[in-house]
Amino acid sequence: MSIGKKDILKNIGLTIYRGELFALMGPSGAGKTTLLRILNLFDDPASGDLMFGGMLLNNSTFGEKNNIRRRMSMLFQTPAVFNTSVFDNVAYGLKIRKADKDTIEKKVGNALSIVGLAGKEKQKALTLSGGEAQRMAFARAIVYDPDVLLLDEPTANLDPANVAKIEEIIKRIRSEHGTTIVIATHNIYQVKRIADRVGILLNGELIEVNSKEGIFSSPLDARSSAFINGEMIY
Numbered sequence: 001m002s003i004g005k006k007d008i009l010k011n012i013g014l015t016i017y018r019g020e021l022f023a024l025m026g027p028s029g030a031g032k033t034t035l036l037r038i039l040n041l042f043d044d045p046a047s048g049d050l051m052f053g054g055m056l057l058n059n060s061t062f063g064e065k066n067n068i069r070r071r072m073s074m075l076f077q078t079p080a081v082f083n084t085s086v087f088d089n090v091a092y093g094l095k096i097r098k099a100d101k102d103t104i105e106k107k108v109g110n111a112l113s114i115v116g117l118a119g120k121e122k123q124k125a126l127t128l129s130g131g132e133a134q135r136m137a138f139a140r141a142i143v144y145d146p147d148v149l150l151l152d153e154p155t156a157n158l159d160p161a162n163v164a165k166i167e168e169i170i171k172r173i174r175s176e177h178g179t180t181i182v183i184a185t186h187n188i189y190q191v192k193r194i195a196d197r198v199g200i201l202l203n204g205e206l207i208e209v210n211s212k213e214g215i216f217s218s219p220l221d222a223r224s225s226a227f228i229n230g231e232m233i234y
């Protein structure tokens with residue numbers, strides 16, 4: 001994908017399988033967010049094929065893309081917090097999907113209880129702590145039961161207790177809904193705890209895609225092992 005004259009992503013060949021938890025790793029600026037935005041159909045790649053469930057999206061209409069986008073959800077690296085109540089922040093995705101009032105009440109309540117924020121419905125979202133705001137954003141991302149959940153560094157800047165909470169939520173969503181999850185993360189221990197497969201992005205190129213076991217015990221690319229061992233790679 002190119003923005004202006006700069007190639008941000010190059011030669012990306014990647015299949016995400018239904019129900020898997022795929023971790024996207026790579027140094028800052030490698031292109032993780034850009035790739036997630038393409039998967040979420042926010043940005044179009046400049047060239048190449050993009051498929052969802054066997055359907056080629058290159059020439060699909062806005063309406064067709066919108067239908068697919070509605071089955072997906074992205075938790076942004078810096079989630080926006082609207083200056084309304086926690087309830088209204090979480091209800092957003094249901095309202096734009098025109099869900100009825102009872103459904104909204106039920107689903108928002110359920111999402112808030114999953115993320116451990118039950119009882120905070122009426123609180124102003126801007127008064128939440130950082131960790132709570134992150135969990136609220138998580139609730140907003142899962143409230144409409146997406147088939148695909150794209151998580152952009154959901155635990156960056158959180159203390160270990162909040163990291164553990166978010167990981168529990170991820171595991172629960174997966175086991176209850178079979179959600180396909182792609183997570184961008186810098187946290188190698190997190191990848192070891194929750195991922196099935198791992199892709200390493202370096203300078204916009206996916207240098208390796210491997211099982212979690214493979215990437216940690218016998219990486220195929222020397223740069224992957226350098227990255228995993230915390231060495232600077234470019």
Ligand SMILES: Nc1ncnc2c1ncn2[C@@H]1O[C@H](COP(=O)(O)OP(=O)(O)OP(=O)(O)O)[C@@H](O)[C@H]1O
Nearest residue numbers: 003004008026027028029030031032033034035077
């Ligand atoms: N809209 C844009 N215009 C110009 N350059 C962009 C744009 N979006 C991203 N980039 C550049 O593309 C590169 C990849 O950015 P991206 O945000 O995808 O990295 P990242 O892997 O998510 O990094 P981080 O770990 O810091 O979040 C960066 O060099 C960034 O400056």
Ligand SMILES: [Mg+2]
Nearest residue numbers: 032033077152
């Ligand atoms: Mg990013």
